[in-house]
Amino acid sequence: MVRRLWAGVLAVGALLGGVAVVGSTQAEAKAVAVSDTLLPGQKLLAGQYIRSRSGVYTLIVQPAGDVKLYQRGVKDPLWASGTWRRNSVLMMGTDGTLQVIYGRTKIWSMSIKSAGAKLVLPDTGNLAIYNTRGKANWNRHMVVGTLMPQSKLAGPDAVWDEVIMYSVNRIYTLKFLTTGNLVLYKNGTTVLWSTGVKNAPGASGWVNPDGSFGTVNGFGDLTFFYQTRRDGSVLQLTDDGHLRMVNGKTVVKIFY
Incomplete structure (x- = not known):
């Protein structure tokens, strides 16, 4: 049976450790600049997200463990990790590997093996991992x-x-x-x-x-x-x- 992914409702939040977290008021959201980048060693917990500078695209970690990319005004996600372990964490590894982790268990990864690479959500919506030379080694x-x-x-x-x-x-x-x-x-x-x-x-x-x-x-x-x-x-x-x-x-x- 095909498991279908359904879009959730996104709420805009305040900054928490360089990324935003769901749950604050709209006024609070306008007062902060949401990061569009996940740097080496940084992670997103359930409910946290990065957002393009234009505010059009949002990558969020769902409480159910799925990581989804949304476009403002569009119901269905543009991309998803397809992971289903509740309270999982999205981490940008220092070796360039993007991972979804539950506890100490890696349940999803996109391994590029480029030390110092970072995850960026640009205004085009093309979520990508960039190496230290500014080249995209992976995109969605x-x-x-x-x-x-x-x-x-x-x-x-x-x-x-x-x-x-x-x-x-x-x-x-x-x-x-x-x-x-x-x-x-x-x-x-x-x-x-x-x-x-x-x-x-x-x-x-x-x-x-x-x-x-x-x-x-x-x-x-x-x-x-x-x-x-x-x-x-x-x-x-x-x-x-x-x-x-x-x-x-x-x-x-x-x-x-």
């Missing part, structure tokens, strides 16, 4: 290397904005076509593998916590499915072009 339209449970890939015509998976070396990509077919490319042109799906516009796909990987059309109908039967498995796209399901150090399934 990307998954790099590993698709964690509940993180989404999405086609160009999906309800969500398009999200493409890249190998760390950027040679290989996994992306949806408008037909709903999920295709593995080398150098953006050579097709190596696909799900073979046709006539399924609005496609998206993700790994579930139970270790299954599936794709659906715009109506939520399942179009491709693989079950590892191992909780916590992830989808990996390696630098040598292999697309596989992995559980810990065990390779469970090789698609290509």
Whole structure:
């Protein structure tokens, strides 16, 4: 069954440790400048957020543990971490890895491994991790290397904005076509593998916590499915072009 994400109601807050926290009055909100950046070592707790300088875009940690990006005046989120552990924390690691953590358990990460990198929410709304040279190593339209449970890939015509998976070396990509077919490319042109799906516009796909990987059309109908039967498995796209399901150090399934 497809788990659907629903937008919450955002309230504007006052600054707390360089980021804003939900719950203050509108007058208080106008009196402060909300940070648009999460620096190395900084974190957001449930209810805290960063906001673009224009005030149009907000990245907030929900009490349920999901991290969502909203555009002012738009009900549905533009992006979400897909995590569901209540009172989780979003942290920008000093090594450049963006993580959602519950206690000492890392339940979601976007690993770029660039020391000193920071998370920025610009006025364009394109949430991104920038290295110390000012180059964006990751943005919200990307998954790099590993698709964690509940993180989404999405086609160009999906309800969500398009999200493409890249190998760390950027040679290989996994992306949806408008037909709903999920295709593995080398150098953006050579097709190596696909799900073979046709006539399924609005496609998206993700790994579930139970270790299954599936794709659906715009109506939520399942179009491709693989079950590892191992909780916590992830989808990996390696630098040598292999697309596989992995559980810990065990390779469970090789698609290509």
